[in-house]
């Protein structure tokens with residue numbers, strides 16, 4: 001076999017008391033896509049930050065295209081040919097496509113910006129990506145997320161990227177855009193670039209990747225060609241044991257109506273949404289990004305203004321504020337855990353218990369040992385990887401932060417759980433545990449509204465599924481009466 005394009009070996013990285021990576025080795029070959037796989041907190045992002053110059057490794061070496069590679073920082077790494085495409089895009093919205101692509105890598109002639117040369121490079125890059133039609137002078141803020149991602153990729157191409165890393169690139173994309181992105185990745189492959197692809201979706205990995213490398217607890221535990229492996233093999237490598245069911249089901253029966261919405265409308269979304277939810281029921285809400293699903297939950301929870309309509313919870317209509325809605329029995333896991341979900345500098349325990357401190361406080365004092373016990377339970381159930389429950393949320397991996405947000409609503413013991421993309425960025429083993437917890441909540445007489453862009457899980461886990469498009473709730477059916485195609489055709493209906 002030919003020498004790898006990128007070879008990382010003996011990579012170790014420690015943060016204080018956390019050994020994030022120990023002696024990790026990974027190879028990336030030219031013209032191939034390598035899936036980097038692991039549970040939340042396994043060390044994937046840390047390894048890629050070492051590769052992209054954002055972190056210095058404590059030990060180990062890297063070679064790129066046969067030469068020693070030790071970037072001094074992200075800019076240095078980019079110039080050497082290593083680019084990262086993150087979930088949160090890093091573009092300047094007011095600048096044009098061209099200026100974004102060339103930012104920090106401008107072409108100059110006699111000290112002046114060489115616009116014609118830049119324009120040529122930008123066009124070539126866009127052409128390679130199948131988008132010669134995109135006008136380089138329009139501002140990036142006018143582009144869809146999928147197109148912005150394309151601009152990021154073009155940024156990598158103009159400096160002759162050798163290795164491009166995609167970190168969970170599909171989480172905000174529609175299925176159509178995902179297919180387009182996969183087409184782009186295939187073009188990158190064909191031009192000899194080595195791609196690293198991080199994802200928690202095995203289906204995606206199978207679709208677009210050739211090779212795999214698995215990390216567990218910061219160590220390399222397996223690598224090879226994907227074609228010779230089953231999903232079970234991969235999952236077993238990730239979690240260190242076999243996972244019996246990816247969609248465990250817990251029997252539950254619908255009871256009395258706990259929540260009713262009558263023509264609920266917000267400023268833009270939702271539009272005249274009516275529904276009834278029973279205890280013991282899991283209602284899924286499907287739809288495209290921007291269909292108004294998040295706004296529906298936010299209006300219900302008292303976060304966004306409502307222009308008309310009525311919300312009844314357990315027979316009463318509580319005031320329109322989050323505090324009142326929490327008292328009435330609602331709990332929300334927000335889609336945007338960074339902006340509004342979690343206090344980043346506070347501990348896991350503070351974050352998870354903050355909406356429900358009552359069981360631990362008497363005469364104004366917190367009973368910390370009782371809280372510690374309760375927290376330990378959720379840390380274990382949700383497999384939260386942390387040194388202790390006192391660790392600050394900002395030091396956790398993305399997936400583990402999401403788990404803390406979920407621990408909060410479970411701990412709050414709400415009657416109606418409003419879950420907005422709760423499994424985004426969560427590893428497969430823990431996803432299964434979250435589905436089980438949802439089933440158990442329903443079996444215990446709670447109700448769940450489950451918003452997700454991952455249709456497979458909605459159809460596997462919910463009792464009924466409704467589809468939103470353009471702010472309206474199109475139709476709710478029993479899950480057995482939906483096919484994926486039906487859901488998609490409702491989702492794109494005008």
Ligand SMILES: Nc1ncnc2c1ncn2[C@@H]1O[C@H](COP(=O)(O)OP(=O)(O)OP(=O)(O)O)[C@@H](O)[C@H]1O
Pocket residue numbers: 015016018019020038039040041042043044045046047385386395396397398399400425
């Ligand atoms: N800046 C930091 N300070 C302290 N600990 C950190 C820091 N960055 C990462 N860690 C720790 O390193 C470990 C690996 O985290 P990393 O983000 O690499 O995981 P990951 O595999 O990318 O997870 P996910 O799938 O959830 O994104 C975790 O235990 C995390 O808490």
